[in-house]
Amino acid sequence: MTLKKIINKLALIALLGAMTGTGMAADNVGFVYVSPIGDAGWTYQHDLGRLQLEKETGVTTSFVENVPEGPDAERVIREMAKRGDKVVFATSFGFMNYALKVSKTFRKTAFVHATGYKMGKNMGLVNARFYEGRYLTGVIAGEMTKSNVLGYVAAFPIPEVMQGINAFIKGARSVNPKAELRVIWVNSWFDPGKERQAALTLLSQEADVITHHTDSTAVVQAAEDQGKYAFGYHSDMAKYGPKAHLTATTHLWGDYYVKTVKEVQAGTWKPGSVWGGYKEGMIALAPLNEAIPADVRAKIKVLEADLVAGRFHPFAGPVIDQSGKTIVPAGQDMTDDQLNQMNYYLQGVVSKVPN
Amino acid sequence: MESSILTSILFATIVAGTPLIIVALGQLVAEKSGVLNLGAEGMMSMGAIAGFAITFETGSVWLGVLGGMAAGALMSYLFAVVVLTLMGNQVATGLALSILGVGLSAFIGKSYESEILPTIEAIRIPLLADIPIIGEPLFAQQSLVYFSWALFGAIVWFLYRSRPGLVLRAVGESPSSAHSIGYPVIRIRYLATIFGGAMAGIGGAFLSVFYTPLWVEGMVAGRGWIAIALVVFATWRPFRVLVGAYLFGGVMVAQLFVQGSGLEINIPSQFLSSLPYLATIIVLVIISRDQNTVRLNAPVSLGQPYRPDA
Numbered sequence: 001m002t003l004k005k006i007i008n009k010l011a012l013i014a015l016l017g018a019m020t021g022t023g024m025a026a027d028n029v030g031f032v033y034v035s036p037i038g039d040a041g042w043t044y045q046h047d048l049g050r051l052q053l054e055k056e057t058g059v060t061t062s063f064v065e066n067v068p069e070g071p072d073a074e075r076v077i078r079e080m081a082k083r084g085d086k087v088v089f090a091t092s093f094g095f096m097n098y099a100l101k102v103s104k105t106f107r108k109t110a111f112v113h114a115t116g117y118k119m120g121k122n123m124g125l126v127n128a129r130f131y132e133g134r135y136l137t138g139v140i141a142g143e144m145t146k147s148n149v150l151g152y153v154a155a156f157p158i159p160e161v162m163q164g165i166n167a168f169i170k171g172a173r174s175v176n177p178k179a180e181l182r183v184i185w186v187n188s189w190f191d192p193g194k195e196r197q198a199a200l201t202l203l204s205q206e207a208d209v210i211t212h213h214t215d216s217t218a219v220v221q222a223a224e225d226q227g228k229y230a231f232g233y234h235s236d237m238a239k240y241g242p243k244a245h246l247t248a249t250t251h252l253w254g255d256y257y258v259k260t261v262k263e264v265q266a267g268t269w270k271p272g273s274v275w276g277g278y279k280e281g282m283i284a285l286a287p288l289n290e291a292i293p294a295d296v297r298a299k300i301k302v303l304e305a306d307l308v309a310g311r312f313h314p315f316a317g318p319v320i321d322q323s324g325k326t327i328v329p330a331g332q333d334m335t336d337d338q339l340n341q342m343n344y345y346l347q348g349v350v351s352k353v354p355n
Numbered sequence: 356m357e358s359s360i361l362t363s364i365l366f367a368t369i370v371a372g373t374p375l376i377i378v379a380l381g382q383l384v385a386e387k388s389g390v391l392n393l394g395a396e397g398m399m400s401m402g403a404i405a406g407f408a409i410t411f412e413t414g415s416v417w418l419g420v421l422g423g424m425a426a427g428a429l430m431s432y433l434f435a436v437v438v439l440t441l442m443g444n445q446v447a448t449g450l451a452l453s454i455l456g457v458g459l460s461a462f463i464g465k466s467y468e469s470e471i472l473p474t475i476e477a478i479r480i481p482l483l484a485d486i487p488i489i490g491e492p493l494f495a496q497q498s499l500v501y502f503s504w505a506l507f508g509a510i511v512w513f514l515y516r517s518r519p520g521l522v523l524r525a526v527g528e529s530p531s532s533a534h535s536i537g538y539p540v541i542r543i544r545y546l547a548t549i550f551g552g553a554m555a556g557i558g559g560a561f562l563s564v565f566y567t568p569l570w571v572e573g574m575v576a577g578r579g580w581i582a583i584a585l586v587v588f589a590t591w592r593p594f595r596v597l598v599g600a601y602l603f604g605g606v607m608v609a610q611l612f613v614q615g616s617g618l619e620i621n622i623p624s625q626f627l628s629s630l631p632y633l634a635t636i637i638v639l640v641i642i643s644r645d646q647n648t649v650r651l652n653a654p655v656s657l658g659q660p661y662r663p664d665a
Contacts, residue, residue, distance in 0.1 A: 035573075036461060036572045036573070038468050038571060038572065039469035040469070151615070157624070182616075183615075184611050184615045185624035185627075186611075187624060187625055187628035188576070190576070191576040192567045192571060192574050193562060193574070193576060193578070194576070194607070196566070197367060197371060197607070197611060198611050200363075201363070201608070204359075204360070204363040205360070205615045205616060217569060218567055218569065221471065221568075225474045239469065240471055240569070351615070352618075352621075354622075354624030354627075
């Protein structure tokens with residue numbers, strides 16, 4: 001009787017194995033996106049990484065896009081864990097607490113949360129050093145500006161955004177000490193109408209090179225219309241402003257995803273905090289616009305090589321804030337802790353921090 | 356220098372207020388007939404994608420605007436069938452229409468997300484556009500901005516100076532009386548609702564074809580809701596809708612200018628961002644504080660279904 005039961009069970013298992021094709025079911029990896037994938041932007045870059053993961057490792061993936069950063073996120077994450085996904089990538093800051101909560105119930109699933117600060121027994125963190133790309137675009141901006149006024153459309157004053165603003169002006173001032181930066185906060189990650197309005201405002205206030213830390217392409221288009229320059233962010237946005245688009249800071253998540261999933265499959269994965277930049281291949285500039293002169297291109301090449309080799313830190317001292325206070329003395333680099341607590345503007349920003 | 360900043364602020368204010376005016380005036384007409392359609396956000400989204408797609412495919416801006424108008428009208432027709440013929444709840448149906456429109460437009464628009472349209476040139480009115488400060492903002496705008504003013508004039512005339520407008524208001528005040536003296540209440544409400552949808556569609560097309568010009572999911576970004584709120588705070592008076600829309604646009608634009616100028620201000624930018632909403636509500640509440648005028652202008656049967664007895 002019991003033997004028969006066991007045989008039955010074995011047969012059932014074999015049948016299930018046969019149904020999935022290879023005997024061993026292919027692992028599935030789940031992705032939770034905060035916005036629609038679209039054609040450029042934060043989520044689009046994550047999705048490129050997902051596609052690379054599928055191609056290189058042969059795992060199956062599934063994603064849910066446009067997940068609000070609220071209780072819905074928990075439901076989506078829980079669903080993925082429940083159906084047996086090996087790894088769940090939660091790709092927005094607001095998913096942090098929900099991913100952590102679900103990770104406590106599903107100890108066998110690996111969770112990775114992007115841009116947050118809480119880790120768990122089976123939940124790791126990943127973020128990219130976006131500011132490295134920002135510094136390079138700042139150098140280009142400093143060289144290209146004629147009015148010495150740069151503009152920045154920003155979403156919310158959190159450290160990640162502040163790092164970008166400060167790296168941008170620091171890069172610009174490294175080649176053009178007269179450069180100044182004006183910042184407009186639109187208090188929204190995504191509102192193309194408002195982003196465009198803010199961009200036009202900056203352009204009408206003498207800025208001739210602008211960039212943005214929001215999610216649409218409206219800023220690049222506004223610069224194109226006005227015959228000024230702009231940098232894209234997240235993705236290469238050249239097609240939205242072929243003349244205006246100088247380059248863009250782009251994020252490359254694919255290599256990291258592949259590495260993580262392989263580690264999980266091999267059983268060697270440990271939740272850790274990965275903060276990768278040029279060195280790890282997680283940040284790169286989009287192709288440079290032809291308008292950028294050869295000597296500037298050469299300068300960028302050198303800086304890129306230095307970043308890859310770890311010889312150069314965008315926030316190498318002296319780092320001086322707006323009020324003239326020295327944050328990092330000469331000869332030192334800013335620490336990661338300091339970076340994560342950045343809530344001030346550096347010298348060269350003429351706007352005031354919203355507080 | 357100072358005057359050029361003022362000119363840019365005024366110019367941007369009028370552009371920012373235009374979609375709100377077109378949508379809110381359309382809603383005002385629908386609400387005057389007693390139909391409350393909360394689906395403006397959805398109708399605008401559909402108008403935005405239809406306008407963008409048709410302009411992109413045909414290269415004709417005007418076909419695009421017409422297409423946006425048709426899409427908005429079609430959405431409101433759906434709404435009208437549910438609430439006027441099938442007697443559905445107007446609030447619930449309107450909310451559903453919003454969700455449907457935002458989702459459906461994203462679905463239809465998937466393949467248009469990477470496309471862009473050329474910027475539409477402004478129409479300069481000779482001589483007038485050269486007036487210092489106010490010339491550019493008033494007389495060198497894109498065509499739909501002029502349309503919004505024509506629409507305003509036409510609606511004021513229609514509602515307060517024409518017989519059909521009087522009938523429409525009567526239907527909104529007391530559908531049973533209007534019915535008893537022989538007016539086709541349901542048909543009038545259909546027409547008013549579809550007009551509201553058509554205007555919402557044009558407002559959406561303005562965003563995707565004239566304003567940004569691009570299509571992305573969620574690009575209406577709440578403007579439909581602001582338009583609906585404007586109608587209420589303006590106590591169903593067209594002129595106040597105009598004031599409210601420009602006030603909203605103006606405060607939004609002005610706060611961007613203040614931020615960009617680097618002026619020393621100790622106001623959190625979050626507060627500055629909420630300022631347009633606050634300012635618009637406060638001003639409209641103040642000018643509408645007289646209870647009698649509110650009662651006089653609010654359509655009495657707003658949101659209530661009406662079934663003509665036999």
